[in-house]
Amino acid sequence: MPIGKKLVVVIPAYNEEEMLPVTIPAMSEVLDRMVSAGKISSSSKLLFVDDGSTDKTWPLIEQYRQINAFVSGISFSKNYGHQNALLAGLKVSKDADVVITIDADLQDDINAMEEMLDRYLEGYDVVYGVRNSRETDTFFKRNSALFFYKLMDKMGTKTIQNHADFRLMSRRSVDALLEYPERNVFLRGIVPQVGFKSINVYYARNERQSGTSKYPLGKMIKFALDGITSFSTTPLRMIVWLG
Numbered sequence: 308m309p310i311g312k313k314l315v316v317v318i319p320a321y322n323e324e325e326m327l328p329v330t331i332p333a334m335s336e337v338l339d340r341m342v343s344a345g346k347i348s349s350s351s352k353l354l355f356v357d358d359g360s361t362d363k364t365w366p367l368i369e370q371y372r373q374i375n376a377f378v379s380g381i382s383f384s385k386n387y388g389h390q391n392a393l394l395a396g397l398k399v400s401k402d403a404d405v406v407i408t409i410d411a412d413l414q415d416d417i418n419a420m421e422e423m424l425d426r427y428l429e430g431y432d433v434v435y436g437v438r439n440s441r442e443t444d445t446f447f448k449r450n451s452a453l454f455f456y457k458l459m460d461k462m463g464t465k466t467i468q469n470h471a472d473f474r475l476m477s478r479r480s481v482d483a484l485l486e487y488p489e490r491n492v493f494l495r496g497i498v499p500q501v502g503f504k505s506i507n508v509y510y511a512r513n514e515r516q517s518g519t520s521k522y523p524l525g526k527m528i529k530f531a532l533d534g535i536t537s538f539s540t541t542p543l544r545m546i547v548w549l550g
């Protein structure tokens with residue numbers, strides 16, 4: 308019997324061929340450390356979800372799988388988007404005791420994963436990674452994010468401020484989330500509704516080390532609209548009122 312809880316780290320990856328050779332060794336080191344400390348089982352995994360990449364992302368994942376026992380992956384036939392990639396990763400991680408979702412570009416602090424796990428071992432079901440500044444974002448990204456969060460809040464979608472999709476979830480909170488009937492996935496709006504004991508872990512968000520943001524303006528607007536329309540009846544009421 309392996310010692311410790313089985314952790315699965317779900318990592319969506321869309322055209323991340325430049326990042327993976329950096330990300331995989333770095334994340335493996337964090338997992339190794341936690342295995343040595345007896346906090347997680349040696350059967351723990353880095354689960355990459357290739358979101359229909361057109362570069363060498365998937366061949367790279369397969370290559371690493373041969374030489375690194377932590378690495379596993381699934382691959383989409385086309386690009387379904389970050390949120391769907393995360394959801395698929397959660398669905399596939401059936402044997403995980405605990406799941407962490409994190410971006411592939413190392414913008415989230417991978418060292419915060421250990422602190423998240425410590426909170427989980429203390430009894431928290433959901434641990435939100437919360438960035439303590441937005442300095443590394445462009446002026447545009449910072450202000451558009453602020454605008455969308457304000458708008459969502461006004462329309463009744465409750466979210467954790469400065470938290471994106473870097474979070475830990477226990478088995479039972481993932482199961483509860485997967486019961487949630489929602490087609491336009493906006494996880495950061497759904498998770499707080501699922502309930503369970505939660506806590507924040509703070510970290511400084513880094514700049515993307517290589518490659519470019521996979522979230523151009525169009526995708527961001529669609530994302531924000533999904534966030535608003537799936538949780539709020541305000542747009543519906545506006546339509547009725549206009550009618």
Ligand code: UDP
Nearest residue numbers: 319320321358388389392410411520521522
């Ligand atoms: N991503 C994805 N599908 C997409 C766009 C992005 O799986 O259609 C992944 C991407 O590889 C990264 C994470 O989602 O791991 C966040 O994307 P990105 O870093 O480009 O977003 P930003 O940090 O600029 O908001």
Ligand code: MG
Nearest residue numbers: 410412414515
């Ligand atoms: Mg990024």
